Amino acid sequence: xxxxxxxxxxxxxxxxxxxxxxxxxxxxxxxxxxxxxxxxxxxxxxxxxxxxxxxxxxxxxxxxxxxxxxxxxxxxxxxxxxxxxxxxxxxxxxxxxxxxxxxxxxxxxxxxxxxxxxxxxxxxxxxxxxxxxxxxxxxxxxxxxxxxxxxxxxxxxxxxxxxxxxxxxxxxxxxxxxxxxxxxxxxxxxxxxxxxxxxxxxxxxxxxxxxxxxxxxxxx
Amino acid sequence: xxxxxxxxxxxxxxxxxxxxxxxxxxxxxxxxxxxxxxxxxxxxxxxxxxxxxxxxxxxxxxxxxxxxxxxxxxxxxxxxxxxxxxxxxxxxxxxxxxxxxxxxxxxxxxxxxxxxxxxxxxxxxxxxxxxxxxxxxxxxxxxxxxxxxxxxxxxxxxxxxxxxxxxxxxxxxxxxxxxxxxxxxxxxxxxxxxxxxxxxxxxxxxxxxxxxxxxxxxxx
DNA sequence: ACAATAGTGTCTGTGAGACAGTATCGA
DNA sequence: TCGATACTGTCTCACAGACACTATTGT
Numbered sequence: 349x350x351x352x353x354x355x356x357x358x359x360x361x362x363x364x365x366x367x368x369x370x371x372x373x374x375x376x377x378x379x380x381x382x383x384x385x386x387x388x389x390x391x392x393x394x395x396x397x398x399x400x401x402x403x404x405x406x407x408x409x410x411x412x413x414x415x416x417x418x419x420x421x422x423x424x425x426x427x428x429x430x431x432x433x434x435x436x437x438x439x440x441x442x443x444x445x446x447x448x449x450x451x452x453x454x455x456x457x458x459x460x461x462x463x464x465x466x467x468x469x470x471x472x473x474x475x476x477x478x479x480x481x482x483x484x485x486x487x488x489x490x491x492x493x494x495x496x497x498x499x500x501x502x503x504x505x506x507x508x509x510x511x512x513x514x515x516x517x518x519x520x521x522x523x524x525x526x527x528x529x530x531x532x533x534x535x536x537x538x539x540x541x542x543x544x545x546x547x548x549x550x551x552x553x554x555x556x557x558x559x560x561x562x563x564x565x566x567x568x
Numbered sequence: 569x570x571x572x573x574x575x576x577x578x579x580x581x582x583x584x585x586x587x588x589x590x591x592x593x594x595x596x597x598x599x600x601x602x603x604x605x606x607x608x609x610x611x612x613x614x615x616x617x618x619x620x621x622x623x624x625x626x627x628x629x630x631x632x633x634x635x636x637x638x639x640x641x642x643x644x645x646x647x648x649x650x651x652x653x654x655x656x657x658x659x660x661x662x663x664x665x666x667x668x669x670x671x672x673x674x675x676x677x678x679x680x681x682x683x684x685x686x687x688x689x690x691x692x693x694x695x696x697x698x699x700x701x702x703x704x705x706x707x708x709x710x711x712x713x714x715x716x717x718x719x720x721x722x723x724x725x726x727x728x729x730x731x732x733x734x735x736x737x738x739x740x741x742x743x744x745x746x747x748x749x750x751x752x753x754x755x756x757x758x759x760x761x762x763x764x765x766x767x768x769x770x771x772x773x774x775x776x777x778x779x780x781x782x783x784x785x786x787x788x
Numbered sequence: 789a790c791a792a793t794a795g796t797g798t799c800t801g802t803g804a805g806a807c808a809g810t811a812t813c814g815a
Numbered sequence: 816t817c818g819a820t821a822c823t824g825t826c827t828c829a830c831a832g833a834c835a836c837t838a839t840t841g842t
Binding site for chain 3: 752755774775776777
């Protein structure tokens with residue numbers, strides 16, 4: 349630390365921006381809102397909250413997730429901190445981005461404070477389009493998308509995008525969506541074999557062979 | 569973003585803490601300083617700087633590295649942001665940790681502003697000891713140590729810890745130190761084969777077969 | 789019977805791991 | 816010649832990739 353007293357210097361504001369990912373209709377989606385004020389009025393933005401002076405970053409993220417989705421106890425992790433000087437044209441705001449994953453079955457984002465003005469948008473479509481997003485939120489989403497893809501293969505992060513009980517074809521589709529390529533059933537099953545455990549249930553009512561339900565093995 | 573004007577709320581200070589890693593005497597070392605003021609007076613701490621109101625996070629990290637080591641143009645990356653409320657007992661300071669890697673040949677940390685009170689400490693020794701460090705700096709160092717180990721195998725990050733020209737035994741020792749285990753020569757060479765290119769030089773003057781010098785292949 | 793999807797058996801190629809062997813320096 | 820370290824050849828084994836095959840539902 350330096351010798352000067354930081355309290356006499358001008359300080360930045362610190363916010364938490366949230367990337368709430370889910371999978372809907374076999375597509376990766378992200379929760380976004382439409383800004384109703386300047387700057388970037390009318391543009392799409394990530395939901396976010398300012399970090400309270402007596403609030404940890406994780407707590408701020410949890411609070412933001414709760415406000416937007418009504419949910420707590422969902423998976424989240426800190427992504428990266430964005431600190432360009434002019435990322436917000438009004439004033440200096442440093443943004444700590446957090447990524448949250450939620451199975452679509454749990455997600456009812458009108459359950460939060462916001463009852464309208466929020467959407468689940470297709471991430472690939474959004475990133476491929478040249479639509480202007482608020483602030484540096486395009487860059488933040490790209491960062492989250494990469495992290496997601498990077499962690500699929502060497503963590504169990506994908507399990508956070510399926511319901512508590514899931515079929516292997518469902519889980520495989522999640523892997524395929526995150527990786528952006530198709531996988532072979534056999535190989536996929538071998539890979540996840542030691543992360544799952546059977547239940548006694550299976551799907552029914554569809555015009556094909558039923559599929560066994562599994563759950564994530566918690567120990568090990 | 570929320571509706572309130574953040575400028576009327578109390579803001580945290582934002583600092584960048586630096587983990588300057590190097591390898592000296594076949595050990596992973598980190599640059600640390602002894603605090604001369606309260607709090608944690610006399611305790612070891614990571615060097616750090618406050619982020620200027622018109623300075624990006626990366627720029628603050630570069631400035632800090634320059635002040636401590638006299639170096640610019642060395643490898644660094646953002647590690648993680650630590651925002652516990654009481655991590656600094658004086659006031660709320662959010663710390664964005666950055667990790668820098670520098671080959672020992674380039675490192676002369678008395679070249680910076682600080683001419684004394686800085687040391688290269690053995691990271692494993694430090695983490696195994698129960699020595700009290702300033703702030704949450706033990707946790708930050710653990711975080712950096714893990715990141716380093718995690719990235720060795722699927723990036724070329726280890727190359728930042730050897731000189732521009734290096735022998736394969738040297739590079740292998742870096743890998744071994746970061747991974748904490750010995751490697752087989754043959755397999756190691758196969759792994760790095762497509763990341764290196766030969767030079768026309770080799771070591772001399774040692775009582776054994778000389779070793780060819782390589783450099784990192786930049787294209788590809 | 790048939791369409792549709794779930795699930796299995798097995799061959800192959802790639803790459804990590806292990807180890808034995810050869811090469812080249814100074815003393 | 817010898818000790819020490821640099822470098823190479825090659826066997827094995829685990830695992831990802833590829834693909835053919837069988838199984839079970841509703842219509």
